[in-house]
Amino acid sequence: MFKIIWYNIISISIFKTKNKKGNLLIMIKIDHLVKNYGSNCAVDDISFEVGKGEIVGLLGPNGAGKSTTMNILTGYLSSTSGSVSVAGLNVLDNPLEAKKHIGYLPEQPPLYLDMTVEEYLIFNYELKGCKLNRTKHLEEICEVVKIKDVYKRVIKNLSKGYRQRVGIAQALIGSPEVIIFDEPTVGLDPKQIIEVRNLLRKLGRDHTVILSTHILQEVQAVCDRIVIINKGKIVADEKTENITRAVESSRRFNAKISGPQKEVLAMLRSQSGIVHVEALPQRDGDAYSYLIESDVGIDVRKSLFFALAEKRWPLIGLESMGMSLEDIFIAIVDQSSPKNRYERGKRTRNVKAEAEQEIAKSIMSNTSKSGSARFSALFDEDNNSKENDN
Amino acid sequence: MFAIYKKELRSYFINAIGYVFVGVFLAAAAILCCYTTLGSQSYDASSYFTMLIFAFIILIPLLTMKLFAEEKKLRTEQLLLTAPVSIWEMVLGKFLAAFTLFTGCVLVSCINFFPLYSYARAERAEATYSELHIGPVTAEIISCLIGIILLGAAFISIGLFVSSLTENQLAAAVVTVSIIFVMLILDMVNKYIDVYAIRFVISWICVLSRFSNFTNGMLEFSSILYYLSITGVFLMLTVRIYDKRRWG
Numbered sequence A: 001m002f003k004i005i006w007y008n009i010i011s012i013s014i015f016k017t018k019n020k021k022g023n024l025l026i027m028i029k030i031d032h033l034v035k036n037y038g039s040n041c042a043v044d045d046i047s048f049e050v051g052k053g054e055i056v057g058l059l060g061p062n063g064a065g066k067s068t069t070m071n072i073l074t075g076y077l078s079s080t081s082g083s084v085s086v087a088g089l090n091v092l093d094n095p096l097e098a099k100k101h102i103g104y105l106p107e108q109p110p111l112y113l114d115m116t117v118e119e120y121l122i123f124n125y126e127l128k129g130c131k132l133n134r135t136k137h138l139e140e141i142c143e144v145v146k147i148k149d150v151y152k153r154v155i156k157n158l159s160k161g162y163r164q165r166v167g168i169a170q171a172l173i174g175s176p177e178v179i180i181f182d183e184p185t186v187g188l189d190p191k192q193i194i195e196v197r198n199l200l201r202k203l204g205r206d207h208t209v210i211l212s213t214h215i216l217q218e219v220q221a222v223c224d225r226i227v228i229i230n231k232g233k234i235v236a237d238e239k240t241e242n243i244t245r246a247v248e249s250s251r252r253f254n255a256k257i258s259g260p261q262k263e264v265l266a267m268l269r270s271q272s273g274i275v276h277v278e279a280l281p282q283r284d285g286d287a288y289s290y291l292i293e294s295d296v297g298i299d300v301r302k303s304l305f306f307a308l309a310e311k312r313w314p315l316i317g318l319e320s321m322g323m324s325l326e327d328i329f330i331a332i333v334d335q336s337s338p339k340n341r342y343e344r345g346k347r348t349r350n351v352k353a354e355a356e357q358e359i360a361k362s363i364m365s366n367t368s369k370s371g372s373a374r375f376s377a378l379f380d381e382d383n384n385s386k387e388n389d390n
Numbered sequence B: 001m002f003a004i005y006k007k008e009l010r011s012y013f014i015n016a017i018g019y020v021f022v023g024v025f026l027a028a029a030a031i032l033c034c035y036t037t038l039g040s041q042s043y044d045a046s047s048y049f050t051m052l053i054f055a056f057i058i059l060i061p062l063l064t065m066k067l068f069a070e071e072k073k074l075r076t077e078q079l080l081l082t083a084p085v086s087i088w089e090m091v092l093g094k095f096l097a098a099f100t101l102f103t104g105c106v107l108v109s110c111i112n113f114f115p116l117y118s119y120a121r122a123e124r125a126e127a128t129y130s131e132l133h134i135g136p137v138t139a140e141i142i143s144c145l146i147g148i149i150l151l152g153a154a155f156i157s158i159g160l161f162v163s164s165l166t167e168n169q170l171a172a173a174v175v176t177v178s179i180i181f182v183m184l185i186l187d188m189v190n191k192y193i194d195v196y197a198i199r200f201v202i203s204w205i206c207v208l209s210r211f212s213n214f215t216n217g218m219l220e221f222s223s224i225l226y227y228l229s230i231t232g233v234f235l236m237l238t239v240r241i242y243d244k245r246r247w248g
Helices: A002-021 A066-073 A095-099 A117-127 A134-145 A160-172 A190-203 A216-222 A240-249 A261-270 A301-311 A325-336 A338-344 A350-369 A372-389 B002-014 B017-038 B046-074 B077-082 B087-126 B138-165 B169-190 B196-205 B207-215 B221-247
Strands: A026-037 A040-051 A055-059 A081-086 A102-105 A178-182 A208-213 A225-230 A233-239 A252-258 A274-284 A287-294 A315-320
Touching: A026 A066, A026 A208, A040 A066, A040 A081, A040 A208, A040 A225, A040 A233, A055 A066, A055 A190, A055 A216, A066 A081, A066 A178, A066 A208, A102 A160, A102 B077, A117 A134, A117 A160, A117 B002, A117 B077, A134 A160, A134 A190, A160 A178, A160 A190, A190 A208, A190 A216, A208 A216, A216 A240, A225 A240, A225 A325, A233 A240, A233 A325, A233 A350, A240 A350, A252 A274, A252 A301, A261 A274, A261 A287, A261 A301, A301 A315, A325 A350, B002 B017, B002 B087, B017 B046, B017 B087, B046 B077, B046 B087, B046 B138, B046 B169, B046 B207, B077 B087, B087 B138, B087 B221, B138 B169, B138 B207, B138 B221, B169 B196, B169 B207, B207 B221
Parallel strands: A055 A208, A055 A225, A102 A178, A178 A208
Antiparallel strands: A026 A040, A026 A081, A225 A233, A252 A287, A252 A315, A274 A287
16 A cells, blocks of 8 residues: 555656656647637637647537647648647747657548559658558558558549548558547548547557547547637636536436425425525426536435425426536537627527536636646546556 | 659659640650751751740640649648648659659650751761761750750749649649740740830840850850749749748
């Protein structure tokens, strides 16, 4: 026991010295990045870091600045201000070296349609100045992305799914440390989407992966961390687990109870396991609606039912306000752009929307509060878990 | 750079464009050679070269129109610009690919002079007077070849630059054709301008008058420098276009 703790202390201190010395662990660092297209601001002061072996999902509605961020990261565009470094190399000062560490799949896979897959991959191999054994390396990649059966075919004749995979293969050539995928699953069939996700997860083991998407299940399934961008700003930056936990752990119910409002409220508040009760402005005959929030891990529904039965206040309706990541995402995006609120229309009822907004708020405030502190905490955790594995 | 060079050179022959270029170039060269030398019973190759330059109006855009325009349209330039290759290397790779094909064609078209030389030998054998030189002047042909290759490089870099401005191949081709056409025609128009100052300035920029030095068998330094600097300037402008787009 003592030994384990001792190792922990050592490993953490080693980690910290490494981190100070030379960005061994931070693979991507984006620092106050701004990109203007004329007067139009596409990316507005974005900063985040990605550690080695992390899979980060860049999430956001169309036109949020995901692709622009990625294009700047890969050196395709330059930033208006701010700096971007990959593997400790500034993309602007040292573009050739930095680009050697990046494999990039743009939104539209950059394929030469009149080449065969083989020619295309060999061209990429030479273009990137790759030094690995060519036949072996290309064979490995083809195996990973499953394009062996179309290896000799002309890209023009391939289906969208295969083209996408050839694009992915291109990004993997030279096995770069950082892999950047811009919407990798667009246009694929469901089976292929699952395959690509599995591939991404596999890649995440020894590469750093950033992917952008607007499909939420994808980030939830694949990513360790989610960065939500809206209108060029980061509105949330949180580990996937935390977001999922925040969604699940909030056990909120919308209960419709017929009975005198004041007494019902008092009774509900005195119930054990209930953290928060609020009367809602909806009324149905003599029944009022209440918002009930229970403690984490306690199911109050049964005890609530019996308690109300004892008082002879009928429970007319009880609805769990389970939320999906999707709702949270929309809430976060809505909150970060208040002007567009009316666009949402009658998508959800008020109560639910409020609950979502609260979670969204807490996630957003977490993001703004914690910067690098949260990030290093993340590593400490990782270190701990690794140590425990030993 | 070498990867891009190889890819471009190969892509000429994957598409029909490379074959069309080589075929049309050699056919035009052969016809012009017959017409200017054999047809008019002359050993003077200078008018052959001058007429060949006018064939470049159509030929050079064939080579250059797709170099950047196609990449832009297919979004493959993203691949090149995010690869560990500098913009200069990318532009040079493409330029050299087009230039190689062009130079190759020019050198192959030298076959056209064989009949001239064999005719000359036959005539010399029959000639009774030996003081006069009979046959084509080799030095003049070589200087013309050097001149035409330099001129080709300048035109290719212009075509390359135009191609980097648009994503429409046809537009690139049309614009290149008109630019080369104007540059060549300037020399003829110049004769009708009365104002000496204007004529002087225009004669300084027109491409064809520079070429006449080569046709006289002179390797004039200023002419060589002139073609090289046109090439350099347009290659640099192409690089600047890409640089600017990154910053835009």
